[in-house]
Structure formats: structure tokens, C-alpha cells
Amino acid sequence: MKTTLARLGGVYLLPVAIGIFTLFLIPTSTWLTLTIAGLAMGMMIFLMASGLSLIFGLMDVLNFGHSAFVSFGAFIAASVLAALSSWVSGGSAALNIAALLLAVAAATTFGAAAGWFFERVVVKPVYKDHLRQILVTMGALIVAEQLILAIWGGVPIAVPRPAVLEGSILIGNVAIETYRVFAFLLGLAVYVAMYLVLRRTRIGLLIRAGVENREMVEALGFRIDRLFIGVFMAGSALAAMGGAMWAGYQALITPTLGAEMMILVFIVVIIGGLGSIEGSLLGAIMVGLTANYVAFLMPKMALASNMILMMAILLWRPYGLKPAVQK
């Protein structure tokens, strides 16, 4: 039985099981809409969580400031979209998409640059000291949130969504929001790119090895500190990209957006297993689906449901569903 399940996909069957179970509780057309919403939400959380998971896994750094990159990504994207309002609201689909891609690119570039600064100035002095990591990264998060307040103010900001991604695609009586489909496809493309880098390149091999045993990678002659900077920058850039996409999804953003998302991001990292991209994707999809299904069935239980999901998985698999390090 166990072998058959493993052959069929093992833990990858879990999101399918969640989907099938809820299909009995929710009308089919609503279920389809919720499933697409859950997948899109999952992909955006995956963008935010995958970098944090790698940073945890490779560098053993508890970065509570990760959400600052999410928030900055959201606000930078909102500003770029506002500046390109004629492209965003114009009739050209190409300009609509170009505006969104530019906004995402600006957020991602900022995330990478800010990640470099953050690693060098805030994180590097506290490697191997978890307590100080928590304190300084929390402190940096507060500073970052205040910076956002100073730059963009405390009033919620409306995020213009490109006209071509407004509205829904109707398939029968099922309405699927266009933006969610775009977010899902973008997340999927990023996952495939990350998978290829990690599985098919030497740098990816080094990262996977470093997640398991940093010291041995150094003993083989590789400078792990250079990998640290690269991974931190990539992780921060992905968080900012996730924030940019989330801004378009929410349509109204506040400086605490990142901090609010971090609960789900940490759940995903813990469920998936530290340092694992596959685990982050699996966890994010499960969290996205669960949040949407439960929000429909029992709205007050939406966040609690993911906490319960995390506890159940940790009781079953203490190291997460797909930990990078084989225990």
C-alpha cells in the first residue's frame, strides 16, 4: 500500500486529496473557481517562501526581515504601475502586460539589491547566532516598515491592475479571474526555472550540497560565503517578486502586507521542509487550496485551518514533506 502510494506520487498526492475531499462539500462550479484561486495564491506564496526556505536551509539564518522584501516589492510594483497608468489602462494588451512585467522586474531588481545590502550589513555579523539573528532581522523589519510608511504613507494604496488582466474568463458557468491565471503561470515558470538551475547546473549542485552540509562543501574547495550572498539575493528578489504579484492580487496594499503574509510563508517553509524548493511548492499549493476552500466553507477558520494543517503534517513528518536533508 505504502509502495503503491509512493509510486503514484507519494506526498504530491496530498493537494489532490484535499481537492477531491472538498469536491464533495462544495458545488462544482464554485469548487473550480476556488481551486484556481487557491493555486494562484499558492504560487504567489511559493515565490515568497522558496527564497526563505533556501536561506534557512543553506545559511541556517532565521530571517524575520524576509517580509520587508515582500512589502517593498508590493509598493515598488504599485508605484511603477501608477507611473505607467496609461499603459496599464490602455487598450493595448502588449502594453498592459509590459507594464506589469516592468513593475515585477523593478520589484525583483530592488529585492536583489536590497538583499545584497541586508546580507552584508545585517545578517553577516550574526551568522551562527540564532538569537541575535532573530533580534537584528526583526529590528531591520521594523526599520523597513517605517521606511515604507515614510515613503508611501500609512494610507492603503490602490494598485492598478492591467486592463487585459481585469475580469474573468468564463468556462461554462465557471468564472476564473484572469489575473489569477497569470499569477499561476508566472509562479510555475519561476518554479521550472529554479528547478532547472538547481538540478542541471553546477551552482545548483553546490546549493543543494550546501543545504545538507556547508562544512563539507568548503572542505571540497568551494567558497560557501559567495554562495550565501547569491542565494540571499535570489531569495530576497523572489520575495519582492511575490510581493509585486500579491499587490496586483489584493488591489489594495498597506505597509504591513509583508508581515501579514509571513505567517503563511513560515507555514509553507515548515510544511515543505527546510531548503527544499519542491517542498515549498507543495506546501504553498496546499496552503493556498486550504485557505480558499476553508474560507468558503468556514470563513472564520481560514487561517486556523492552515495552522492545523501544519501541526498535522509536523506530527506525521517532523522534518516536513520534502526536506532537503535526508534524515
Place this chain on the structure above:
Amino acid sequence: MSAGGSILRLDDVHTDIGQYRILHGVSLDVPEGGVHVLLGRNGAGKTTTLRTIMGLWRARSGAIVFRHHDITAMATPDIARLGIAYVPENMGIFGGLTVEENMRLASNDGSFDKGRLDRIFALFPAMQKFWDKPAHALSGGQKQMLAISRAILERRDLILIDEPTKGLAPSIIRAMIDAFREIAKETTILLVEQNFLFARSLGATVAVIDDGRIVHTGPMAELAADEALQTRLLSLSLEAHQ
């Protein structure tokens, strides 16, 4: 150990771990070529000596010279790139990677020299058999073979090996002895061991460490032939625990 033609020299090396001093002035010459053994009880400082040589723990004082390079304060990757390979006690295998990927990490440019790979497969046929399998699925002995294969994939001048026989079956240990004899034809091996029978069958020279100090050095044959000396040196562990 011998003073002439040494590949590695430790001179009055002191190493602290946290607030504890583990090495209290280790001085050691490792001659070039062959297998040289560092013997000692648990906690005597054998592993600390190897880790200090690799720069994984820093020497507080003293000097470590590899060929003509002072490596005392060098970073671990730089030490490795000088031609020193390290096989830790826990083998340092990347369980989530395949055997091939583990080996590829040890290659200078990510590619394999067919001649050297064939030699490794001749020494350890299991490596060829499990080439594309994840390393966590290997047995303890096979993991040790992988760790050693990784260390000899490229030409190294010195290999530091920490207790390779720990927990292995006698048949695997016999295979290891043959493999080490073959490897020692081109590379110097500094072997840390507690298993005197294994060490005796391989070592050209021996150093005995106790409480962070070298208490004996000399040819292995001399120690193997002198039962009184063996009793005195190898009972240090008993005295230390009494």
C-alpha cells in the same frame, strides 16, 4: 613521526573549542608517501587535529605547514585547493544527491577523468553499481567507499581520513585495507584510528595522541613489535578514565 621529507608539519599547535582547550601543543611531522597513523582514545584530540589542519577549527597558536605553505590561518576552501582532501568521521556524504553528483562535486571542473573513474570503480565496484542512486540509500560501508572515492577523484597530495572503519563489518574493513594500500601508492594518507589492528596493517609510521599532546612517534613496525610499549600507550585511555 619522521623528521625528514615531511609533507605536513604541525608545530606546537593549540586549539580551543569554546572555552575548552583540546590540543595542548601538538607537534607532528607527516612524511611524504605512504600511510601514517594517528592513534588515540576517544577524546584524545585526533579529530580536532584533523579539523585544525583543514581550518574547520582554528589553531589558537602554533603553526601548520603543508609543503611550503603556512596554512595555519588559511580558509578551508583554500587549504583544500592546495591538494588536501578530508574524509570526516561522519563521512560528509550528501544524502540527497546521487553518487554521481557527490563525485562531481569533488571534480575540479565538474567533469570526470575516465582513467581515474575506472580506477575508483575497480577499487569500489559498488560506486559504479549505484552511480545514479541517491547516496542516502547506500549502506554504511558503501557511504565510506563513496567518501574515499570522492577524496581520490582528483590527484591529491594528502588525504586526511578520520576513523574509516568505525561501525563497518570485517569484510568491508578488509576491502578498505586493500584500497588504502592502492591509494597510498600515489598519495600520502594521514589516518586517524582507534582500531590498532587496522592501523597496524597499513601504517608506515604512527603517532599516539593523548589529552591533546603527542606522546609517542615512530615506525609502526616498532610499536607493533613492542607489546610493552603497546600496553603502555594504548592503556592510556584506561588510565584516563580511572
